Amino acid sequence: MAQTPQAPIGSGFHAKSSAMEVIQGIDLSGKSAIVTGGYSGIGLETVRALSVAGADIVVPARRPSAARSALSDLGGEIKVLEMDLADLASVNNFAQDYLATGKPLHLLINNAGIMTCPETRIGPGWESQFGVNHLGHFALTNALLPALRKAAAARVIALSSTAHIRGDVLWDDPHFHSTPYDKWRAYSQSKSANALFARHADALWKSEGIRAFSVHPGGIFTPLQRHLTTEEMAAMGWMNPDGSIPPEIQLLFKTPEQGASTTVWAATSPQLNGMGGVYCENADIAQAAGPDSARWEHVREWVCDEAKAARLWEMSEKMLADA
Numbered sequence: 001m002a003q004t005p006q007a008p009i010g011s012g013f014h015a016k017s018s019a020m021e022v023i024q025g026i027d028l029s030g031k032s033a034i035v036t037g038g039y040s041g042i043g044l045e046t047v048r049a050l051s052v053a054g055a056d057i058v059v060p061a062r063r064p065s066a067a068r069s070a071l072s073d074l075g076g077e078i079k080v081l082e083m084d085l086a087d088l089a090s091v092n093n094f095a096q097d098y099l100a101t102g103k104p105l106h107l108l109i110n111n112a113g114i115m116t117c118p119e120t121r122i123g124p125g126w127e128s129q130f131g132v133n134h135l136g137h138f139a140l141t142n143a144l145l146p147a148l149r150k151a152a153a154a155r156v157i158a159l160s161s162t163a164h165i166r167g168d169v170l171w172d173d174p175h176f177h178s179t180p181y182d183k184w185r186a187y188s189q190s191k192s193a194n195a196l197f198a199r200h201a202d203a204l205w206k207s208e209g210i211r212a213f214s215v216h217p218g219g220i221f222t223p224l225q226r227h228l229t230t231e232e233m234a235a236m237g238w239m240n241p242d243g244s245i246p247p248e249i250q251l252l253f254k255t256p257e258q259g260a261s262t263t264v265w266a267a268t269s270p271q272l273n274g275m276g277g278v279y280c281e282n283a284d285i286a287q288a289a290g291p292d293s294a295r296w297e298h299v300r301e302w303v304c305d306e307a308k309a310a311r312l313w314e315m316s317e318k319m320l321a322d323a
Contacts, residue, residue: 001206004275006288006304011271013283015218019049019260022283023293026268029054030152032103033267034144036085036137037112037125039067042217045260046109046267049074053268055107060140061095084091086122088323095143105283107267109157110137110194119181123136124323127175129183133190138197138316148210156196156212157267161278163189164216165295166296168302169193195279195303202277203306211276213266213298214303217259218285244321281305 013022030249033050037043047057051074054266060083061067083094098105120128126135141148141156148154165224166188173179174189198214205212264281266272279286279299288297302308 002094006278006285006299007180008284008287009271011265011284013261013265015282016254016258017261017283018257019045020266022261022265023049023053026053026270031055033057033107035107035108035111039070040138042256042259042263044070045109045218045257046263047071047078048074049260049264051078058098060247069288076102085132086121086128088196089138091111091136091139092143095140098108098144099147103147104151106140106151106154108144108148109263109267110141111159111263113159115187116183120126125175127186129186129190130174133148134193135316139320141201149208156198156201156210157263158193158194158212160214160216162216163188164195165191165300173312187315191229192303196309196312199277200309206276213276214279215262215264216281218254235237295317
């Protein structure tokens with residue numbers, strides 16, 4: 001199969017399209033989906049759209065009671081099961097419980113994540129953002145591979161971010177053992193890792209009908225920013241010192257429902273049949289960045305590099321084996 005070009009296909013959607021607009025006319029009856037982090041922010045809106053289309057959805061949650069409360073007003077088949085991405089035993093237990101049902105898995109949406117948190121270690125000393133955002137999802141996806149194969153045609157969606165623009169994976173020290181910890185650098189490498197993961201997952205599994213995409217949802221105010229102070233967000237121009245949102249940011253940022261649109265499009269659109277491995281934004285395949293690209297748009301070359309994607313995969317397998 002030919003590699004999908006990293007270039008827009010003219011989907012007909014745009015930056016402010018909503019998840020409900022994207023899902024219109026798509027029937028997911030009889031399809032099974034797992035959405036990590038599916039009870040907050042754009043994850044909740046992703047679940048809402050998939051539910052409206054008829055999907056049977058499982059939401060893994062570190063706090064199942066909070067998840068059930070957040071999802072209580074949604075109809076359809078939505079089940080909440082306990083899982084903590086920071087705990088490999090928990091991830092494996094969740095995956096084995098799902099496999100034991102014998103159900104295929106048509107959509108795996110690796111949406112959960114943490115951002116710019118204080119330096120924290122998980123598992124065998126992993127830096128937490130790389131550990132949760134990338135390695136937890138890497139372990140989950142590989143554990144669920146038999147169910148993805150059973151679906152015959154499945155899609156895996158990895159939530160990346162425009163933050164990947166801040167830098168590549170720290171190949172020699174991804175867990176900041178010798179490098180001074182920088183919360184933004186840690187977040188950016190985890191988002192680059194998410195995109196590289198989708199690229200190599202697609203290369204490995206497309207012959208089996210499993211396609212993978214990474215997505216940038218856009219700038220959205222959600223609980224993801226809980227570790228950022230008003231002063232920090234003001235310094236970045238996201239808000240004024242008094243906490244109000246500048247008009248230009250209101251125009252640039254999206255609502256959670258708009259932020260879920262690219263995830264939902266990548267997961268369900270027939271426009272992407274036969275494609276995979278690419279980074280998407282604004283409910284279309286993203287443009288490869290050039291000299292005129294703004295800092296919040298398009299995709300940088302290091303997450304489109306198949307050699308780096310294969311290197312990350314091998315490195316991640318070794319980390320899991322050594323854990």
